[in-house]
Amino acid sequence: MRLCQSQASAKIHRQNEEFADWILKVGEGNILGVSTTEEGEPCWIEILNDYLISDDANGLQNLINFVYPDLPSRYTNWEYLKERGILAPTNDDVDGLNSTILSMLPGDVQSYYSSDTLVRTRDGGFLEGMEPTELNSLNMSGLPNHRFDLKVGAQVILLRNMN
Template structure:
């Protein structure tokens, strides 16, 4: 019964995307919000598959930066295939699949004077070999067509003993976004996908605050067995209430 309800929800989403996939105003006011980057990737891939046409795939060029300690030894220990599989918060993936009319989010400040800032959302209108063109969705530059080039990103992550040099388009699909990335957004309709409880204090408050009215808020909560549920756990630091004195009204 519940699994059938889940299927109907995804079917409804599919119909809406197929109907409005080319509408800037429709996509500007809607998003799916979920806790982790892994969930975001899964949802974005699913939504992209609903669009007509074949995707254009872009692969990054990954090398070790010359400032890395002992780069010759590191190149032997960490081959290119290994570097391609690395993912980092706020950085583009090695493989990016895009289609015309897909919504994307810019991951770097390129040219704030023309609206190309970190977090800017665009609809793709042209996919070339060396440049992507998109229409800015929302904000002061709403409707402006801009070009996005490949850039070189130097990624220094404490988990690895090297600096990664990745040449790629600084974009990511944004049908879905993480709770952290959604901060500052105010939308008409928000779908919250929680395959597990949020993992940090205040995150549930952040996600329900992204929508203008309760009528535009929908939750899909999934329990450990993959079955939709009607409740989730809210993470609260009880220490925050330790020194609060109860109010006692005067007689």
């Protein structure tokens, strides 16, 4: 963890140190596990409320505003963006974050879609029993989503799996 606020109060420094210590204990397996059922194994950990995003309509927006203050006016500044990031556990969470953050940027959304037409097979016929529109709803790891939304000036990271 890297902290950039050297002028923070002693209370903030203490809170940051406590959080860093807690993260280390989690990573090293030194936090006692709890069970979700009477017979279950203690394989869950309790997370303090101070470390959680509130589970309400404003929770995600508050996180985005904390990590990206003044985003609508600073979203084209590389120095501003390279010092910030939100980690998410699933691709669905990432898609939701991206959609919410994109909606905060000025301008109109342009949507791009993958191709969903069938091609002729070698014997001259079309693939039978194949509905291309069904494929549009699948979001699989390693494949791009069917719909991709962009705005002018929005930052994009392109990844390529070299494996």
